[in-house]
Amino acid sequence: MNILVVGSGYVGLVSGTCFAELGHKVFCIDIDEKKINSLQSGKIPFYEPELADLVIKNIQSQSITFTTKLAESLNQADLVLICVGTPPKQTGQADLKYIFQAVEEIGKNLTKYTVIVTKSTVPVGTAQKIKKIISKNYNGEFDVASCPEFLREGSAVKDFMNPDRIVIGTENQRASDLSNELHEKLDCPKLETNLETAEMIKYASNAFLATKISFINEIANVCENVGADVEQVAEGMGLDTRIGKAFLRAGIGYGGSCFPKDVRALHHVAGQTGYPFQLLKAVVEVNNQQRWLFYKKIKDELKCLENKTIAVWGLSFKPDTDDVRESIAIDIIEKLVEDGANVKAYDPEAMKNTQEILGDKIQYCFTADFALENADCLVIITDWDEFKLVKFENIKSKMKTPLIIDGRNMFDGEKLSSQGIKYISVGR
Template sequence: MRITVVGTGYVGLVSGVCYAKLGHDVMCVDKDPGKIRILNEGGVPIYEPGLRELIAEVRQAGSLSFGTDLPDAVRRSELIILAVGTPPLPSGEANLAYIDHAALEVAEAMNDRKIIAVKSTVPVGTNERLASLMRSRSAVAFDSISLPEFLREGSAIHDTLHPDRIIIGADSDEAASKMIGLHKPLTDRIIVTDIRSAEMIKYASNAFLATKISFINEIANICEKVGADVSQVAEGMGCDRRIGPSFLQAGIGYGGSCFPKDTNALIQIAGHVNYEFKLLRSVVEVNQDQRFSVIRKLNAIFGGELEGLNVAVWGLAFKPNTDDVRDTPALEIIGRLLDAGAKVRAYDPVALDNFRTLLGREGVTWCGDAMEAAQGTDALCLLTDWPEFAGVDLSRLQAAMARPVLIDGRNVFQEKELLGTGFVYYSVGRPSLNKGVKQPMPALQF
């Protein structure tokens, strides 16, 4: 099948490359000539493990190309996939300006019947509105498909080639059949729905996963007060097949381009139909507060006086194996540290440049490795669970720091690794592992 993918962000680029891997003739189009130049020169404008190598493979096979000429790409293709960004507006609603513009450009270029599939995350009813918009510009017939994506940054290629399920929202049996055929090599678990339900599945899925994260973080906060270990609690919960172990890792909350955007957008969608989504509002509130647990723990250790402290921060991306810093907890945590008068030494294996641009403030020393960041500091805050941090020599780390205070925001270290060290250690929901700040076991009264 000849496919045009509009947009070369995480979703569009990975999707296009994976369709090419299946043997389809794919053209990825973007309005940003800088991105296309990088791709045509063999580079990759985003960090995603394995993506550079897979692009080289499918380009060598002649099944993938990049360009800026959308009308030409539309005319040569049977399937047009819209994968442009829908960033949040200040209200929390999805900004549909980019996808509206792309849809109109596609409509004006269509020369025969096409399938228009929307991979961008859009509010319920958007596909119908886009179809109406396109028909106002073109008399050429087309079929609308909602094709939500469920990839995770850091494992996007695996998630695309080995999906848990494929959701196809269709208003045409013929178009649905073609989409089933396209995705059949990936999985037999293909669910065909109406278009509005497919749009809702995407939001509902991300909202539920965000809910699991906020729930286990609330449990972690209670564990800190009653003397239980959230890691053991989560393991016991996850063995129940009705619950499962995924997204039960306590920490400093979620970030990135999906969960924050999609939870807020779903709250707005509910509001537009006069429904107050109280549960999801609480999920967002809990997540926002959880990232500041790092600051609260530093204040507990240093008596509320952070001014003049040298604080190392390990991890700036919102999660490991990505350079994405959108809505990363590190942004607000470092902001609070700077506001309190602390000096920050920051390191991330791949997201340093993106974060430096995002932060746009003075007062941070940008370091080339983890030990450089820790050198001479009064405290270290671990905010992203990159594998290299778990393998650090804690004795060497302690020697590098002026004061061995370690705030482990991702529960990376275990008790056996901390034995014999002099760290003042504070993790999330594991009070028995805390060192130097351990409170007496509470006298519970029921």
């Protein structure tokens, strides 16, 4: 099939590339000329494991092309996948301006029957609004569909190629058949629903995962008061197949471009319908509080932060990505700087993106080891695997004081203290 992907960011680029790999002919467009220029020469604008090789392979086989011109590729496409951003407004509501801009342009340039599929995460009712906008601009036949994307940054290609499920929301057989044909080669359960249900499944899924994280973080906070170990509590809970192990890792809370905005957006949608979603309100509050409870551990240990040197490991919102959107590291570092500390930061991939936000407020180090030199404390914010490889002897010999405050429970506290390193983590 011929597919036009609108928006070549994380979701658009990964989806487009994977669909090309699965045998479709893909045109990826974006309004960001710089991004398209770099993609045309095979350069990926962000870090995502496995993606670069796949993009280059599919450029070479001419299965994927990148352009800024929507009209030219639109009239060749059987399906259009909308993958533009849906950032939060101040109120928490999803800002749909990029969706509507894209859809208006699609409507103005349609020349034949096409299915317009939304992959972006959008509030319930958006597909119907898309339909109206296209109808205003185009008299011919078309359909809309909702196939929300569930990939995770850091394992996006793997997730896309091996999904747990595919949700296909449509209004009629023709759109359903074409949407099914698009996903034919992906072997997983395919759930067919109406448009509204498909849109809701995505929000409900992210809100539930965020709830699990806030839940285990509250358990961790209680564990600290009663002398229990949250890691073992989570293990004991996770062995129950009704609960499951995933997303029960206590820490400093969730960040990133999806959970914070999607939880707030669902809370907002519910409120607008007259239903106050109390559980989600608490999920957000607990998540916001968790980073400051962690910060208090740093303050309690160091007392005064003025002129203290703090090594920070991990800047991205999670490992294996360079994405720092709503990364908790940024909040923690800004507060450390405000309190007078000198921050030496290291991240395997996210230094450039962090520098765009924090500028020269902090020192950027080339290695994790280098960040440790002369530090009064090491603060771990993102659990990159490479941090596990750093030798404990190095930690001790390089730091002014061998003190680790770990927001991701990466290490075994007993092992570290037997080597003379003070180790403070979350919920144990």
